[in-house]
Amino acid sequence: MIIQVVAFALIVTMMLGLVRAIKGPKVYDRVLAVNMMGTKTVLLLAVLAFIDDRPDYLDLALAYALINFIGVFAVLEFFRTRESQLVIAETDDTGEASDEAPGNEGGK
Amino acid sequence: MVEILNIFIMLMLVITALAMVSSRHLFVTVMLSGIFSLLIAASFLLLDAADVALTEAAVGAGISTVLFLGALALMDVEETTRGVRRIRMVSLIVVAVTTIFIVHATFYMPAFGDINAPIHQHVAPWYIQHVPIHMDIPNIVTGILGSYRGYDTLGEVFVVFTAGIGVLSILGDPIKNRQHRPAHNRGLRHYLIPRLVGRMLIPFIILFGLYVQFHGEYSPGGGFQAGALVAAAIILYALLEGEDKALQVIPMRVLYIMMASGALLYGGVGVAALLMGGNFLDYSVLASTPVAGQQWGILLIEMGVGLTVTGVLITIFHAFAARSNL
Structure with a gap:
């Protein structure tokens, strides 16, 4: 249950990041938004690995964390x-x- | 649960795509394309396509942004609007009609996740049944891509190889195009924290790339993903220490050999199978038992794929970097 809540919280955070990336106004806002979206994606992938009970999905989160x-x-x-x-x-x-x-x- | 997450991700994808189209500032478009890549990887994973998601992660997060910025450094950051207004009406009609056709066509498609959909009933059950028998590997995707669909993957490797040659023939030899700038001004070598953290991570990225390469039969991954990861590590080194240092580590001559030898290794495995009495790219004859032969064949062709992808991606980076001083 708590994992599902976390997943939705991450989605909400990603939407906020997306708003900032689209609205700007400065380039730096967008860079920061992209960086934040990257971090949230890493977390979302990790959470999905637990929701689907597929630990090999963590490889993906690892790949993102390394080269994001x-x-x-x-x-x-x-x-x-x-x-x-x-x-x-x-x-x-x-x-x-x-x-x-x-x-x-x-x-x- | 997963469906609801998927709807939200899809919604964000549409919003991002619309923002990319409407933005006139190309730097913003590049940043948004980075976000799009992150979201689509999450969407792939939700659809249970871990191998594709890993490819998107390796290429989208590490390399495409770098290459887009390299291209952007060669041109204006503002998109030109000249001549767009005239054709807008025609394109609007074309797009509207196409949209109506596509939406109409979706009514005839099977429902999402329908077990009776043709895609789940055509060849998929055969693959699921026969990969453990023919190859004895857990990752069915690798079995299909490496062996049953070996011709397609061979084609893809040659497409990547051709793309590398194409970029080189447009942008020119990176060595000849080098802009000489003072040594103190190259890369991010004066920024202590990025440099230290980046240098610490490079060995781990390469190690992870090797894991993805050689563990591709057991977990998501394979040559394409591993090649992109290793290339990302080298590109990171080039960004931190300056492009000339990266060229000292892996000179252009080595990159050219990597590009060609990967494709050659793949084709060579096919010819070897031919000479040993099988069909082209039929790995069963490569070893004493068919199962071992299949496993050796997949391992070798994945190595070929990894070599070519690494070589081509780093070469494209150098081709852009030499011109744009990135």
């Missing part, structure tokens, strides 16, 4: 190399992405 944060590191690195452009995009002033830090931006 790699995306966040990529976001960090992305910010570091394109910080100025993202600030421009955040203030909704489209175009004008030319004043980025010199030497930081290679590909464009």
Whole structure:
């Protein structure tokens, strides 16, 4: 019984995270929301393993727990190399992405 | 209970998909696609498809976000809206008509979880009955993918291999495209906490990848999932220490050999079976007993799959990273 309650509590938390990810408004809100959704998914998968009584499902939760944060590191690195452009995009002033830090931006 | 959870997850999937479509800011779309991947993995697990969920976990959580951001670094983060308004009416009609047809078609489908549905009555009972006899392994999915459907999986490996070659031919050789930037500015090596925690986790990710690779006959997993996990570990190393360090650990030449040798190993097992008197990819003739032969065959082809997937994913990462300085 308590496990079912936990599952529904996790679903509610995921919905709140989803709201934050969609509404934003800042990029950082969304990154944090994605990270939180990842954590909640790990927990939900673990809870499902107990609901279905299938301990091998825990492998999945383990896989998520191990590599969930790699995306966040990529976001960090992305910010570091394109910080100025993202600030421009955040203030909704489209175009004008030319004043980025010199030497930081290679590909464009 | 599980059905109710599934409804909520499906609802969130639809909301996320709509938000992805309506968002004009591509970074937001990438973040939402990460959420979509997490939710769909939970949905797969609710539908009892643990192997698919593990694939989605390994690819969606670790790699696709990194690759999307690598692509995003090469272009504008704003989606251009030019020319969209003109075709909107036509596409609306097409989408509406298709939706009506699909919704109409669902009325003829069997109910969710119906035991008499064709999908549960066609070949599935045969597989469930014969996998323990032919291969003596508990994970029926691995038995089907590795042996009965060996041709399909061979095709998939070659699709992955071709995708790697395609990305390389569009983005070019990562070594030639390298942007030289000062050594102190590479990767996240000045961020102490991510660096320490990440470095601590890399061996465990690789260990878990090897477990998924070689335990695929007994629990969810196999070559695809293991390849994605090991590639995620190397990509994590590249993000933390800088891409050039990762290239020192596994040079491009080794990656090319991994890509090709995996597909070659898979095809080679098929040819070996042919030479030993069986059909192409019929592993029964590989060892003294048919059951042992099947097990050896599945182990070998899963190794081939793992090699190719690891090589291709890391190569694609390097191809993007060399251009975008990610």
